[in-house]
Amino acid sequence: MKIIKISMPLLLLSAMWGAGCQKNIESDKKTDPGTDATLHGVAPFPLGVAVNYDSIMTDGMYTSTVFSQFSNVTFGYNMKHGAIVQSNGSYNFSKADAMVAKVTGAGLGVYGHTLCWHQNNNGNYLRNLLAVPGSTPSNPSLIANGTFETPGSTTPFANFSVLNGSSYISAGTAAGEMYEGARSLKAAPAAAGNPWSVQIASDAITTTTGTAYKVRFYAKAANAGGKFRLSNSPSAQYSADYYPTTSWAPYEWTFTANDVSKKIMFDMGYLANTYYIDSVSVTLVNPPASAASFAEQKMRIDSTLKNFITAMMTHYKDKVHAWDVANEVLDDNGILRTGTSSSDAFYWSDYMGDRTAAGATAITNGDSLLTKVFNYAHAVDPTAKLFLNDYGHESNPRKMDSLIALVTRLKAKGVPIDGVGLQMHMSYLNTTTGIDNALLKMAQLGLLVRITELDISVNLGSQTDPQTANFVITPTMFPQQAAKYKYVVESYIRNVPEAQRYGITVWGVSDSDSWLRSRLPYHTKDYPLLWGEGYNKKEAYNEFLKALQLQ
Structure with a gap:
């Protein structure tokens, strides 16, 4: 006993x-x-x-x-x-x-x-x-204001900076221009050019070198035939090109960080069109067990x-x-x-x-x-x-x-x-x-x-x-x-x-x-x-x- x-x-x-x-x-x-x-x-x-x-x-x-x-x-x-x-x-x-x-x-x-x-x-x-x-690992989005709901004091969106083509970037607020909420990112380049000629960047997010991250967002274009891409900085990495349809659809980009922080950039200047981006998130591909x-x-x-x-x-x-x-x-x-x-x-x-x-x-x-x-x-x-x-x-x-x-x-x-x-x-x-x-x-x-x-x-x-x-x-x-x-x-x-x-x-x-x-x-x-x-x-x-x- x-x-x-x-x-x-x-x-x-x-x-x-x-x-x-x-x-x-x-x-x-x-x-x-x-x-x-x-x-x-x-x-x-x-x-x-x-x-x-x-x-x-x-x-x-x-x-x-x-x-x-x-x-x-x-x-x-x-x-x-x-x-x-x-x-x-x-x-x-x-x-x-x-x-x-x-x-x-x-x-x-x-x-x-x-x-x-x-x-x-x-x-x-x-x-x-x-x-x-x-049963549900904790994997919050690292990007702030990914729904573009909060306006900035001097820019269309808080936590985002327009790097190029500011006259072509605004908030989408009309019916059908948002995937969720009351605002979206609206980019309307007037002519074809370099992808970075119309460009908006998020605030820097903390990353771990060698760790995989997933950017997920919803997008659509006013007209068929559009094209854009994503990139990051400071050590630039590039996504494949995206060809949005005229209906909202989800898109993803996975990258392995090569810096201790990253800005996520939407490069919208390829082709003349009106593009809408909403519900952006950046999460770990393999989140730790919670x-x-x-x-x-x-x-x-x-x-x-x-x-x-x-x-x-x-x-x-x-x-x-x-x-x-x-x-x-x-x-x-x-x-x-x-x-x-x-x-x-x-x-x-x-x-x-x-x-x-x-x-x-x-x-x-x-x-x-x-x-x-x-x-x-x-x-x-x-x-x-x-x-x-x-x-x-x-x-x-x-x-x-x-x-x-x-x-x-x-x-x-x-x-x-x-x-x-x-x-x-x-x-x-x-x-x-x-x-x-x-x-x-x-x-x-x-x-x-x-x-x-x-x-x-x-x-x-x-x-x-x-x-x-x-x-x-x-x-x-x-x-x-x-x-x-x-x-x-x-x-x-x-x-x-x-x-x-x-x-x-x-x-x-x-x-x-x-x-x-x-x-x-x-x-x-x-x-x-x-x-x-x-x-x-x-x-x-x-x-x-x-x-x-x-x-």
Whole structure:
């Protein structure tokens, strides 16, 4: 299982280092998990555990403990986006399939975790998806006043200079003399001559030597048989001759720049006639790829998330009947989560309709994201139970209130949300009042309630504090941890009506498997689970079992 970092504000409240002797944490004897009453055997609701691939596939004691003590499992990592989605966007279900086959073959259920989370994604694939060029490259015209609409102060047209034959150049304004707008370039040489004898030049445009440019314009002549050309300066280049008809038609000239700037010139003096030029543009022949617009990026991310949800729920439709559809959408302030996408972090909520731009202030607090993902999931499997999972309910009233308000809005809109998941990553010092309040308030939503990731830490040190690595357990910690495990069960049953209880999942088997031991660099000592490192049942196990038996 990939180790993740989950913010647990209460863990930072205090650090207990203990000056006395270290309590003996493990005995040498391993307990056979099949000799006593089992947790799921006495539990009045589904009882689950988080498992990782290597241990469930290869560790016999780990596997026998899981199979004998629990009725369902949650994969800590192997159903997440980062585990399934490959660098080319394809899906690899092989490890998840092997795990599903093994646990279901033993009679256990699988709880799906998770379809939309800001961590454990294939971040490189998603960032590459954002970086794909836009569907319409940016290639603006480099020439100013190419429609000749703006008159100059001393010349017929702003941004153009008449070099020769000024008496023959004017603005075309009569009916039929414009291709678009109200004015065109009108050149009327009175007699045949050199092409440059009647000549008008644009202002200089910046060019890159060796780069190809395309001049495009519309032209017509009053009479058949006319002829003109284009040229540029200062290092002159010439187009082929043009023979306009008496109807508007488009013409083009492509040149490769041999200067760092160019003036585009219309050489109209070949033959007597009246010529009309309009809608002149100068653009790159091969424009550089442009970044996708935010609208395009939103469409891509929405589509790839919908496809992932559809693929996962379709693939496991006969095996997985409940899912954490979205996980940790709100931050510790109860605000829609955002951040910098790096490594496996990717903030789906930036692109799913809740913001006007990535990282911008949210216009809705997760409503758009969750409406979409829950509807996508429900469309694949209308019978599946769909959960919104998060942490901090028991210790962060502000966040809990935001979650309650969010779920209430979703329910009012008819969003198919069936349940709420309370992770309950906590410490042995969490207050019982906080636990009661969280379970009671979430139950009042009328949805299914599941404790999804229960563990109870005894090392309260910060992972960034070097002293945390010197943690020494004190004699009172394990009894308090055990009492807290017991209390969680009691509070769950007391505050959540039976019809709404969707079970409890413990986030790991033995202390040595816990994600908390990989909170680098310093939080490597903790004992948050029901079994010790040798799969010995801890006091926490006994009290947890007792609470289940008493119900």
